[in-house]
Amino acid sequence: MDDSEAAAWAALSARRDGAGAALPAHPLTSLFARLFEPPTAPDGCIVIGRLAQTLDGRIAARNGQSQWIGGPGDMLHTHRLRALCHAVVVGAGTVKHDDPQLTTRLVEGPSPLRVVIDTERRLGTEYRVFAPGGPPTLLACAEDRPGGPTHGVAEVLSLPRCEMAGLRLPALLAALAARGITRIFVEGGGITVSRFLAQGLLDRLHLTVAPIILGSGKPAFALPEAQCIDDGIRAGWEVHRVGDDLLCDLALNRARPRICDGDAP
Numbered sequence: 001m002d003d004s005e006a007a008a009w010a011a012l013s014a015r016r017d018g019a020g021a022a023l024p025a026h027p028l029t030s031l032f033a034r035l036f037e038p039p040t041a042p043d044g045c046i047v048i049g050r051l052a053q054t055l056d057g058r059i060a061a062r063n064g065q066s067q068w069i070g071g072p073g074d075m076l077h078t079h080r081l082r083a084l085c086h087a088v089v090v091g092a093g094t095v096k097h098d099d100p101q102l103t104t105r106l107v108e109g110p111s112p113l114r115v116v117i118d119t120e121r122r123l124g125t126e127y128r129v130f131a132p133g134g135p136p137t138l139l140a141c142a143e144d145r146p147g148g149p150t151h152g153v154a155e156v157l158s159l160p161r162c163e164m165a166g167l168r169l170p171a172l173l174a175a176l177a178a179r180g181i182t183r184i185f186v187e188g189g190g191i192t193v194s195r196f197l198a199q200g201l202l203d204r205l206h207l208t209v210a211p212i213i214l215g216s217g218k219p220a221f222a223l224p225e226a227q228c229i230d231d232g233i234r235a236g237w238e239v240h241r242v243g244d245d246l247l248c249d250l251a252l253n254r255a256r257p258r259i260c261d262g263d264a265p
């Protein structure tokens with residue numbers, strides 16, 4: 001990290017801690033300063049999604065192996081997002097395949113609250129996010145799933161189901177906001193990011209595109225079938241070079257794919 005990058009990161013970290021000092025002009029500032037703007041959505045949250053995909057839109061091989069699609073710069077970027085946000089959200093598929101810790105290890109800064117979305121409460125308690133010694137974890141599952149109020153060391157949050165699939169994610173954001181947790185980082189996988197997108201809940205999406213062609217594997221996005229190009233979302237973006245990868249910062253501004261409009265969020 002050169003001096004200007006270190007200065008930009010120090011200023012961003014101070015902003016996370018509540019200091020309002022000016023942020024220096026730097027690509028890091030362009031990438032992260034929006035996290036600190038006042039939320040525009042009525043839920044009071046800023047929600048940022050992130051995925052690393054191949055050129056052909058895959059986030060993992062079919063067997064679930066995804067390490068590593070992005071280069072070291074993408075990993076650093078991911079840890080920076082963890083450090084700047086109050087909560088990091090992942091889906092059950094990611095916990096099952098990667099057994100991640102979801103802590104901030106590559107940068108200085110606090111680890112966020114860990115939120116695992118496991119609608120059917122199928123994950124066992126053997127994963128690291130449910131073990132003692134780490135930051136707190138919330139396990140979000142459907143309110144009709146049986147089980148006690150804890151899962152390993154995680155607190156269980158019971159939420160209504162969404163008509164489309166998974167949980168009603170506005171209810172998750174409301175529960176987090178009630179705890180003062182309003183800067184939310186949705187780290188993956190593709191199904192989880194897609195469900196936030198389908199329910200119109202992403203303010204921004206950081207999509208790292210690596211120069212890899214896989215030709216098969218798990219897709220980055222899974223949405224109802226589009227009938228025409230206008231059914232998709234066309235968003236403004238800024239593109240940053242991160243090592244060999246391209247980091248696309250998309251301004252989704254809570255847009256919903258038109259194809260999802262008919263479904264209740």
Ligand SMILES: NC(=O)c1ccc[n+]([C@@H]2O[C@H](COP(=O)([O-])OP(=O)(O)OC[C@H]3O[C@@H](n4cnc5c(N)ncnc54)[C@H](OP(=O)(O)O)[C@@H]3O)[C@@H](O)[C@H]2O)c1
Pocket residue numbers: 050051052053058059060063064065066069090091092093094095096097098118119120121122123166187188189190191192193218
């Ligand atoms: N490249 C990247 O940026 C990146 C980031 C994160 C993860 N990944 C990779 O992406 C894959 C995971 O992503 P994803 O889109 O498949 O899922 P995900 O978004 O992580 O998790 C959501 C899905 O997990 C399902 N699921 C699958 N197996 C499960 C199990 N045994 N127990 C409970 N739930 C299970 C859930 O089903 P229900 O909701 O129906 O219960 C839900 O559909 C992994 O291979 C991971 O390595 C890549």
